[in-house]
Amino acid sequence: MQSFAFKWAKRDTYESPAVQTMGRKWLFERYCRSKPELLEEWLAGESKIILDAGCGSAYSALLFFGEHLKKHDYLGVDISDAVTVARQRFRERGYPGDFLQRSILDLPLPAATVDLIFSEGVLHHTDNTAHAIRHLATFLKPGGRFLFYVYAKKAVIREFTDDHVRRFLQPLSDAEAWEAVKPLTKLGEALAKLGVTVEIPEDIPCLGIRKGSMDLQRFVYWNICKAFYRPDFTLEENNHINFDWFRPLNCHRHTPDEVVQICIDSGLSIEDMTIEDSGISVVARRPL
DSSP: OHHHHHHHTOGGGTOSHHHHHHHHHHHHHHHHTTOHHHHHHHTOSSOOEEEEETOTTSHHHHHHHGGGGGTSEEEEEESSTHHHHHHHHHHHHTOOOEEEESOTTSOOOOTTOEEEEEEESOGGGSSOHHHHHHHHHTTEEEEEEEEEEEEBOOOHHHHHHHHHHHHHHTTSOHHHHHHHHHHHHHHHHHHHHHTOEEEEOSOBGGGTBOOEEEEHHHHHHHHTOOOOOOTTSOHHHHHHHHHHHHSOSOOOOBOHHHHHHHHHHTTOEEEEEEEOSSEEEEEEEOOO
């Protein structure tokens, strides 16, 4: 799990205005349907306890909660050394916050004491996503909310290729793996610059490919191999996204039906669920 500490230590790969703007927009689209007032509503009233389960460098928490962090009690927990970076980034912004380097499955917290659990892109990196959600849900107060994002299952070839690349990177050091991913990142850039549109005439169920028009780079990205690219990102910023996907060996993918069942088994009621090709974002609540 120290690969997360490695990538979050590379602050120049995720702190530019372009990356921050994209990240903030994506978070609010998925959790609040692009309505920041929803977050205001969730955090209204007396000070709340926010648990960031798998905080990394607090990249997502700082973008999503922002100035709200001055009014509430935030606890960031991560198994990796990234908590050191998170603590520093909070300090630089003048935000209060507590940090704990520990597994999110081994928290020294009483049951039913947390108002909001935030776990952005973390739970699928545990040994068992369902177990992690069930365990964390026990810390929620009645009426408390659990916001989380897990990866969705992709097209057949993409699933195979992704796991193949992970196995290829496994024996490498984090620095070596970072460099090994760069050719894929450069491929994404090359494909995007072609400006070619692919027309898939009909669904291909045996490969999980849907019909329609798609830019060639996006077609490869969704159906063949993740080669992320955005023209407003630098090479290192694009590579951060690809490294984040390929480096962790634990990288479970789920269907919407699986996520719904996990929430039911965890005693959670789903308030909202955003289903995208990339993943599934959930706003769930422990009933009063």
